[in-house]
Amino acid sequence: MIAFLIKRIGSAILVMLAVAFLAFLIFAVAGDPVEMMVNEQATQADRDALRERLGLDQPFLVQYATFVMNAAQGEFGISYQTQRDVMSLIASRLPATLELVFIASMLSLLIGVPLGVITAIHRGKWFSEGLQFLSIFGVSLPSFVIAIMLILVFSVMLGWAPGFGRGETVQIGWWSTGLLTASGRNAIILPAIALALYEITLVMRIVRAEMLEVLRSDFVKFARARGVPRRIVHYRHALRNCLMPVATLTAMNFGTLIAFALVTETVFQWPGMGLLFIQAVLSLDFPIMAAYLVITSAIFVTLNTLVDIIYAVIDPRLRQEKI
Amino acid sequence: MTLQVDQEPVLTRPSRFARMRDSDLWHSFVTHRGAVVGACMLVVLVVAAFAAPLIAPQNVYDSAQLQLMNARVPPIWQEGGRWPFILGTDIQGRDVLSGILYGSRTSILIAVSAVVLSLVIGVLVGLAAGFFGGIMDNLLMRFADVLLSIPTILLAILASAVAMDMLPSGWRALGAAGVIVFAITLSNWVQYARIVRAQTSVERRKEYVEAARLLRVSPRRIMLRHILPNTLTPVLVAATLSFGMAILAEATLSFLGVGMPASLPSLGTLIRIGNNYLFSGQWWIVLFPVLQLSLLVVAINLVGDWLRDALNPKLR
Numbered sequence: 001m002i003a004f005l006i007k008r009i010g011s012a013i014l015v016m017l018a019v020a021f022l023a024f025l026i027f028a029v030a031g032d033p034v035e036m037m038v039n040e041q042a043t044q045a046d047r048d049a050l051r052e053r054l055g056l057d058q059p060f061l062v063q064y065a066t067f068v069m070n071a072a073q074g075e076f077g078i079s080y081q082t083q084r085d086v087m088s089l090i091a092s093r094l095p096a097t098l099e100l101v102f103i104a105s106m107l108s109l110l111i112g113v114p115l116g117v118i119t120a121i122h123r124g125k126w127f128s129e130g131l132q133f134l135s136i137f138g139v140s141l142p143s144f145v146i147a148i149m150l151i152l153v154f155s156v157m158l159g160w161a162p163g164f165g166r167g168e169t170v171q172i173g174w175w176s177t178g179l180l181t182a183s184g185r186n187a188i189i190l191p192a193i194a195l196a197l198y199e200i201t202l203v204m205r206i207v208r209a210e211m212l213e214v215l216r217s218d219f220v221k222f223a224r225a226r227g228v229p230r231r232i233v234h235y236r237h238a239l240r241n242c243l244m245p246v247a248t249l250t251a252m253n254f255g256t257l258i259a260f261a262l263v264t265e266t267v268f269q270w271p272g273m274g275l276l277f278i279q280a281v282l283s284l285d286f287p288i289m290a291a292y293l294v295i296t297s298a299i300f301v302t303l304n305t306l307v308d309i310i311y312a313v314i315d316p317r318l319r320q321e322k323i
Numbered sequence: 324m325t326l327q328v329d330q331e332p333v334l335t336r337p338s339r340f341a342r343m344r345d346s347d348l349w350h351s352f353v354t355h356r357g358a359v360v361g362a363c364m365l366v367v368l369v370v371a372a373f374a375a376p377l378i379a380p381q382n383v384y385d386s387a388q389l390q391l392m393n394a395r396v397p398p399i400w401q402e403g404g405r406w407p408f409i410l411g412t413d414i415q416g417r418d419v420l421s422g423i424l425y426g427s428r429t430s431i432l433i434a435v436s437a438v439v440l441s442l443v444i445g446v447l448v449g450l451a452a453g454f455f456g457g458i459m460d461n462l463l464m465r466f467a468d469v470l471l472s473i474p475t476i477l478l479a480i481l482a483s484a485v486a487m488d489m490l491p492s493g494w495r496a497l498g499a500a501g502v503i504v505f506a507i508t509l510s511n512w513v514q515y516a517r518i519v520r521a522q523t524s525v526e527r528r529k530e531y532v533e534a535a536r537l538l539r540v541s542p543r544r545i546m547l548r549h550i551l552p553n554t555l556t557p558v559l560v561a562a563t564l565s566f567g568m569a570i571l572a573e574a575t576l577s578f579l580g581v582g583m584p585a586s587l588p589s590l591g592t593l594i595r596i597g598n599n600y601l602f603s604g605q606w607w608i609v610l611f612p613v614l615q616l617s618l619l620v621v622a623i624n625l626v627g628d629w630l631r632d633a634l635n636p637k638l639r
Contacts (some may be wrong), residue, residue: 018469140624142574142620145594145617148594152601260476
């Protein structure tokens, strides 16, 4: 088990080093930062001094090592655009994104699981086939298309929920939450649905497939034969055996959702770190781009590693396998 | 009792068309409702997109045809709508229908190029890795792992943004298409490489490869003529499904502003432009490009789903 842990964590660290290298490359291809920072009158001596102060006279690998060391301590430099510390900028936007992704994950479970169960139990009925057909759209349509449609219908035409912004927020320490005010809760509905729809259909399809398999198994037949009420057979006996892959999917996709939230955040002008990233991309603010890449990938890789390790704890057979 | 011979036995091979009509694949296609509907939609959309210069009321690349007095005309069935602007016009007087037709052509061309390019790169890398094994295999697949550990959309946005920045300013419009193809390819080739590698490392241990080796067939020829054809079916299925993904990726990049510029719009660019007028009442500028994009992707996925099932030997 310890060998497995070391191997798995080691490979996660290797991947993060490679991602950091990619982020570092952004600076390398982006042109000379000294030229962007000095003014017209700067002499060659000024430039050289600045170059030395920034460590740009060092060899490539040393610069990379410095970048990794700084990144590991959450030090990503200063934004070109706003002249503010990149890490504190991202930290101030992080709660908005995490809240959105968290609510979207919850929605995908609360809606996806029951839909999957219903379409499995009532297989062949018209509404079940209809839902199955509709799920093709859920998988096909990109999140920004869904977001625009939601705004058009529920915000512009019906006026039920706001189509942009985060509403009023409450500050708790460094965390700002929109979940405690009515306007904040109103504002999160549409973006959360837009972000969740893809995952809702995924969860629904997985639960449906698993349920169909479990319903055929002997212990379900036996439970029915014993005269256990249908509801209890379906929801207590069968559903419980379907939840493992759903839990894995939800955990693994949390990272993907954070990345995809940047599209949703752009449409809804949701002040999360995805919107910060897109604005940085459009104004070529490289420190923010690099920091966002490293942080998002770190969340992504950590979750995947954790899921693998938890699996190995639950199922010893997986420890033997080559990673 | 006498046996009558009705006619001479036919010795000629059935024509190519007849063979196609009798094949399993054709049969499973005709009996699959979703596939037929999807394929018909796809044919209509693609033909319309490529016939854009012939059927579009307006040439959207010719700014001389844009007139501000034609701006913000609603669709023809709405009050104030007028011929020939069937789906209305945008803020600069650009006909929405023409924009959609030309935009679909741009989107489809970019997606096709991206899929073909990733297919070529992925298949070659996968073949080499699976065939030679060893250090090369390890290096290539580790590199692939790193690419997979970054969310694809993030990779594409970064690649696109950095590459756009490096383009000389005169090349912004045309170069953008190349940059997007590159960005989508970067995140897309890995899946083909993995499929082909897995398949190749199984195939190369089979007897027919051994036989070819003994006959002194060159490794390159063994790879390309003997092993490659045996690995292609799963790759082609993946390619069909990722064609839809490529269209979406292009649309997403353009929508976020790191894709096609407004002077050479794709569907994503049109949606980006229209999105600005969502709250000011001109809903048609954004709605119709959105519908077109949705139709296109749903049609592709309907065909892709069928192809995946039809070519899957386990389901036969």
